[in-house]
Amino acid sequence: MALDAFAPWEDPKAEPVIHFQNVTKRFGEFTAIDDLTIDIYEKEFFALLGPSGCGKTTLMRMLAGFETPTEGTILLQGQNIAPIPPNKRAVNMMFQSYALFPHLSIWENIAFGLKRDGMSKPDINDRVDEMLRLTRLEQFARRKPHQISGGQRQRVALARSLAKHPKLLLLDEPLGALDKKLRQETQFELMDIQEKTDTTFVIVTHDQEEAMTVASRVAVMDHGKIIQVSTPDAIYETPNSTYVADFIGDVNLIEGKAAAKDGDKLHIAWAEGQPEIIGTPATEFSNGQTVHFAIRPEKVSISAEKPETANALKGKIMDIAYLGNISTYHVELPGGQIIKAQTANNRRLSRRTFTWEDDVWLSFTDTAGVLLER
C-alpha cells in the first residue's frame, strides 16, 4: 500500500474531476440515489460496486447525461453538468451491451464520434489507426460487429469510447458478457489501457473480484447510498460495517458485547461458557455496547493442540470445502456457531491433517479481526 504513490484523495489540495454534492435521484416513489456526496480524482480507476438495484448504474447514467439529478449538483472540473446534454459532454461511455452500430464496420464504429466532431479526414484516419493498435484490432477494421467474437466486440466498444479523448470514461459492467478466463485477461488489459491513456475511468460492476483487481478505489453502494469508499485493500482489511465485510469476500461475523478494556485491547463476551474474544478496536466502545467481530477465514488457523495465541476456540469440523489451492473448514463451536477457517493446501491431499468430525482448535491473534458497531 505504501508503495502506491498515487493517492490524490489523501491530498487536501487535489481538485476532483468529478464532484457529487448531495445528489438525490428519484424515479416516482423510488429513491435510486440518496443524498450522495463523493469526489473522483483525475486518472483514477474508480469502481462502483454493489448488488443490482443499488443505484450504481443510475449514478453512471447521470454522469453520461441520460438522467438528471432530482436534487443536488454534479460538477465536472468545477462546471455543473446538469444542463449539458449527453452529446456535448467530454464524457464517453462503454455500454454493457457494447451498443456497437451493427450496420457500420469496426473502423466506422470507432470513427463515428470523431466524424461528429468535424475532425479532418487524415486526423480521423490517424486516430482510428491508433485506437485499433491500442486494442489490437488492426486486422478486423473492415469487419462488421457481428463478424467478430465477443471479446473483440468488447475491445471495439472500448476503442470507440476512448477515441474522442474523453476526460472521463464510464464503463457499465464492461466484462459482464465475457467468460471467466477472458474476463481476467481483459481486466489487466483495461488497467494497462487506462494507464497508457491517462483517462479517468469509472467502472460499474457487481463483481467484487473485478472491482478489487482493476480499481484504485472502490465505492461499495447499497440502497442509493455509498457505504464505504476506499482502496481495495482497505475495503477488505478494514471494512466500516458488517455490510461491506460481508459483501467483499468471505467473513465470519460474531455478535457480542463489549466486556472489559485492557489497554488498547477489548474483550468481547459473545457466548455462555466460551472464552471472551480479544480484539483491537479502531473506535471507542462503551461497556456493554454491541460489537460485531468480523474475521476473514484465512486469518483463522486450525490446529490439533491448543496454541499459544490471544484467542483460541475449540470446535469440531463439520464440512470441508476443497477448492484445490485452498481448503475451507467449517468448524462448529459448542454453542452451535459455525466458523470458517481457510488453509492453503501446500501439501498433497493424501497427507492432509484434518478430516470430518475431528476436534480442533481455532486460533487468531488479537489484531486479526475487525470490531464493528453495525
Next chain:
Amino acid sequence: MRRFSLFNATSLTLGFAFLYIPMIILVVYSFNKSKLVTVWAGFSTKWYGELIRNDIFLDAAWVTFKVAVMSSTLATVLGTMAAIVLVRAGRFHGRTLFSGMIYAPLVMPEVITGLSLLLLFIGIGMDRGVLTIVLAHTTFSMCYVSVVVSSRLVSFDQSLEEAALDLGCSPFQAFRLVTLPIIAPAVISGWLLAFTLSLDDLVIASFTSGPSATTLPMKIWSSVRLGVSPEINALSTLMIGVVAAGVITASLISKRTAVRQQREERAAERTEAA
C-alpha cells in the same frame, strides 16, 4: 425426417386447392384464344396485346400506380413516426388506448372506413380525385406500417441510440445515422405492404374517388358488370404478379438480413473458439 401421413397430405392439398384454384383458373383463361371466357380454344397471348393498346386501362393503371406510390410513402412516414412514439414513449396514461387505436383500422370494415372518409371529404368540401384516394389509402395502410415497424423497434437495443448521443450526435442525427439504417428493412417491407394494399383496394377507392380518377380495381369491377372478358383476366394476372412480387420481396428483405447475420455471428464464435 417425419413422413407426411395421408391425413396431413390431404388437408394440405385441400387447403392449397381452396386458396389457389380460383386464381389458377383466372391465370389459365387469360391465355385463352377464345373470346368466351368459359370455353377453352387454345393458347394465345393476344389479350395481353389488346390490353396494352387499351388506353382506358392504361390510364387506370397509371392512376393506381401514382396513388400507391404516394399513399404508401406517406403511410410509411406517418406509420414509422407512430411506431416510434408508441414503442419509446414509455408508460403514460392512455398508452394502451392509443396503441389500440392505431390497430383498430386493421379490423374496421372497409365499407365503414370508406363511408366515413367520404363523409369527411364532403364535409370539408374537398373535390374527390387522386388526392382524396391517396389520403384514404394513407389512412388505412399506415396502421399496417406501424405494426411492422413497431415489432422491429421492440427488439431494437435502445442503448444504440444512447451510444450515438454519447458520441456527439444530436437526437435527430442519432435517428438518421443509427436508428433508421438499422430498422430500414422493416420500414421498406412496411412500404411494400402499404403499396400492395393500395394497389388492390376497391371498396375505399370507390367511396373516395371522383369522376376524374379511376383506379384499376374499380375499372375491372365496372367492366366485369358488363361481362367478364379475357382482357380482364389478363389484367388481373398481371396484378397478381405485381402484388405477389411486392409481398415476396418484403418478406425476403426482412428474412435474408436476419439469416445472414445469424450465419456470420456463428462463424465469428467459431473463429474465437478455434
